[in-house]
Amino acid sequence: MYPLESENPALTDKRNSKKAYCAKVKTEVIPLICPQQSPNCYESLTPMPCYRKQRNRDLPANLYETGNGYYRYKHPQTNKWHGVGKNRQQAISAAHKLNGELIEASAITDRILKPSQPKLATFLKTFNQDIMPKLGLADKTIKEHQIKLPHIADALGQQRINRISVADCAVFLDQYPDTQSNRYRSLLMVIFKHAVAKGLAERNPVNDTMPKKLNVKRKRLSVEQYQAIHDHAPAWLQNAMDLSLLILQRREDLAALHWEQVHDGAIWIQQKKVERHGMGNLKIRITPAMQAILDRCAADDIESSYVIHRKPQRKVQAQGRDDFTMVLPDLITKGFSKARSLTGLFTNYKQGALPTFHEIRSLGAKIYEDNGIDKKIIQGLLGHTSEKMTDTYLGRYELHWDEINI
Numbered sequence: 001m002y003p004l005e006s007e008n009p010a011l012t013d014k015r016n017s018k019k020a021y022c023a024k025v026k027t028e029v030i031p032l033i034c035p036q037q038s039p040n041c042y043e044s045l046t047p048m049p050c051y052r053k054q055r056n057r058d059l060p061a062n063l064y065e066t067g068n069g070y071y072r073y074k075h076p077q078t079n080k081w082h083g084v085g086k087n088r089q090q091a092i093s094a095a096h097k098l099n100g101e102l103i104e105a106s107a108i109t110d111r112i113l114k115p116s117q118p119k120l121a122t123f124l125k126t127f128n129q130d131i132m133p134k135l136g137l138a139d140k141t142i143k144e145h146q147i148k149l150p151h152i153a154d155a156l157g158q159q160r161i162n163r164i165s166v167a168d169c170a171v172f173l174d175q176y177p178d179t180q181s182n183r184y185r186s187l188l189m190v191i192f193k194h195a196v197a198k199g200l201a202e203r204n205p206v207n208d209t210m211p212k213k214l215n216v217k218r219k220r221l222s223v224e225q226y227q228a229i230h231d232h233a234p235a236w237l238q239n240a241m242d243l244s245l246l247i248l249q250r251r252e253d254l255a256a257l258h259w260e261q262v263h264d265g266a267i268w269i270q271q272k273k274v275e276r277h278g279m280g281n282l283k284i285r286i287t288p289a290m291q292a293i294l295d296r297c298a299a300d301d302i303e304s305s306y307v308i309h310r311k312p313q314r315k316v317q318a319q320g321r322d323d324f325t326m327v328l329p330d331l332i333t334k335g336f337s338k339a340r341s342l343t344g345l346f347t348n349y350k351q352g353a354l355p356t357f358h359e360i361r362s363l364g365a366k367i368y369e370d371n372g373i374d375k376k377i378i379q380g381l382l383g384h385t386s387e388k389m390t391d392t393y394l395g396r397y398e399l400h401w402d403e404i405n406i
Contacts, residue, residue, distance in 0.1 A: 063095035121157030178212035221359040232342040236310035245364040248381040257307045271383040
């Protein structure tokens with residue numbers, strides 16, 4: 001009927017009415033609110049809401065009816081749409097409840113707390129720059145945390161710390177695979193622990209989230225498999241394997257072991273991974289078997305300050321080494337992997353199930369247990385803060401049988 005929208009008198013009247021209303025606010029209402037200001041201060045006020053369509057005018061804020069009688073709710077914080085069905089009364093009731101939770105409480109708390117409560121993104125900068133360097137973490141751990149912090153900031157950074165809920169944390173954690181999720185959870189636990197200590201939050205919402213249950217896919221390393229890998233390993237790796245089997249240390253601690261740490265009939269080790277818990281300082285009394293390995297390490301013609309060492313093909317000071325004969329942890333991993341492949345025993349294993357150098361610790365712990373060594377001693381060598389973790393290491397070597405009587 002009206003070729004041009006501007007020719008529709010109903011629409012023209014509606015626009016004129018809106019313009020008149022805005023002009024009235026600008027010329028009559030503004031002077032009452034701020035008489036010292038010019039009418040231009042109207043521009044700085046929160047924009048007036050747009051007129052709603054006729055069918056939506058008697059609906060609560062953020063609730064809208066579509067053309068087919070379906071109701072949708074617009075989240076006031078995320079601006080995302082959520083369908084609430086076709087039942088008008090149920091939709092209105094739901095909108096009132098949602099508005100009460102999302103708008104009224106938010107407006108009150110923001111008005112009271114906004115001046116003093118920072119957003120999580122602000123606190124993450126403080127955590128990274130001031131708190132984390134004082135936690136005594138290994139350099140590798142710090143780098144891993146610094147990779148995770150931006151992802152946390154992207155997901156939760158714009159929320160105020162005291163407003164972040166258990167559900168917010170759970171949604172964030174659920175988007176990652178189980179192992180990665182647990183690592184993010186551990187980091188978030190520490191972050192909120194310090195936020196609570198500084199009075200920025202009343203409780204730690206991460207405490208109430210559930211860690212993902214992990215099924216260890218790596219296969220156990222048997223004595224026979226250990227010996228087969230040992231036979232295909234170079235001399236320096238054989239030394240590392242045998243020493244790890246006896247003193248149950250991680251590859252990082254073996255790689256960092258200096259001859260200066262071997263004295264007074266003992267091996268003195270400060271375990272990197274657990275030193276912050278106060279349990280990483282070990283004085284391991286040297287047994288005849290340990291001494292035999294140490295003598296073997298010292299018997300080669302390579303002059304080195306490290307117990308585990310090798311003569312590289314090129315005399316180059318690589319990054320991370322203070323001695324060109326030093327064996328880095330990654331080289332131990334790669335050397336073990338190569339020797340494992342040469343055995344031909346693991347061709348049917350899936351990639352995630354292949355035993356790694358780390359499994360030597362579990363094998364050594366099990367051998368000690370089978371020979372009657374006290375579990376507390378095994379726990380101390382492993383550097384575990386709880387007996388439960390030691391039981392996990394030892395339990396992986398046991399098959400439990402259910403007896404069935406027919």
